[in-house]
Amino acid sequence: MRSWSAPDIPSLDALGLGRGPAPQVHDTAAGAARELDPEGTARMYVCGITPYDATHLGHASTYLAFDLLQRVWRDRGLDVTYVQNVTDVDDPLLERADATGEDWVALAERETELFRTDMTALRIIPPQHYMGAVEAIDLVVALIGRLEEAGAVYRVDDDLYFDVHADPAFGGVSHLDAAVMATVFAERGGDPEREGKKDPLDCLLWLAERPGEPSWDSPFGKGRPGWHVECSAMALHHLGTGFDVQGGGSDLVFPHHEMSASEAQVATGEPFAKAYVHAGMVALDGEKMSKSKGNLELVSRLREAGHDPMAIRLALLGHHYRSDWEWFAGDLEAAEQRLARWRAAVERPAGADAGSLVADVRDAMSSDLDAPRALTIIDEWAATEGTDESAPATVRAVVDALLGVAL
Secondary structure, three states, rough: OOOOOOOOOOOOOOHHHOOOOOOEEEEOOOOOOEEEOOOOOEEEEEEEOOOOOOOOHHHHHHHHHHHHHHHHHHHHHOOOEEEEEEOOOHHHHHHHHHHHHHOOHHHHHHHHHHHHHHHHHHHHHOOEEEEEEOOOOOHHHHHHHHHOOOEEEEEEOOOEOOOOHHOOOOOOOOOOOOHHHHHHHHHHHHHHHOOOOOOOEEEEHHHHHHHHOOOEOOOOOOOOEEEEHHHHHHHHHHHEEEEEEEEEEEEHHHHHHOOOOHHHHHHHHOEEEEEEEEOOOEEEEOEEOOOOOOOEEEEHHHHOOOOOOOHHHHHHHHHOOOOOOOOOOOHHHHHHHHHHHHHHOOOOOOOOHHHHHHHHHHHHHHHOOOOOHHHHHHHHHHOOOOEEOOOHHHHHHHHHHHOOOOO
């Protein structure tokens, strides 16, 4: 699947500003910050969209978080191998297509293209490997075969299920107890009440063909993949085991990241990821933005209304990536004013010395991607007069390289 175009990112090292520090980022599984400083190449998998509706600000906030991590790694001098999926066949997509009378493939292609356009406008660094679930069918089938060999697969009717307790580390990502897991599992697409399962938490690997639904041939019979195994298969294929970051929104901690990690670990006998990093949820009208609820503020709608994508990005950067927060129209108005102040400041012939600013912004961004603190640092510089003729260009480069805002 085609990704989107990459923004030009200045190298601060090439400008004589050296390299930044290694990031310390909160690991959900450890419950604490973890230094993420691999040798040479950082490897990251971030769960992508189910393309049955347009990109809302909750999506944008999540992908912005991992864009910032990429920028800190690149400033560190690392290469990044980044993988993102598209769940382009799943129940919500098929249900939306059925309700609207649209072909499910056409619906997925249209919304995926809109997502690409939004990500390009927001200057989000694209994944090197952007892969749809449909493209990954062979990978999924192969992974299920490995799980069968490990004795972790069983049938309920013609469907295949994964025995989550085949992984001794199951529960190590979310640290939830079984009762809470069952409740959350039911709320987020699971089927804990299905008769015939060995354990309520066992998750679907392969859904046998249903009338009127797409299906693919496999050694297990015609059908389609379960949700979690798609990501396990894609991540293992492109990144191998023990990659640096499994990322996504906090609503994916359980069951999605817990299940996908266990499937991969049973198949390989090795840890899936070193760290599990999660972005907070964005609310509107008092509830989490949700396609199913329809309480959405769309990136495309804001852009069509004439709002600068850099102002939208700044509005998102004003909230720490791990926090849960609510969107208000005033967020965008304040961001537009901030953007205007910054652009005016970097157009001045001279400004306050930026030497400490470079170090301070780097420190903020390496400290669990603290973008709100970085914004305050830039605000203070923009509000201060100075005689350093090189400062405006330096600040422009820092804001671009580390925050992704083009001034």
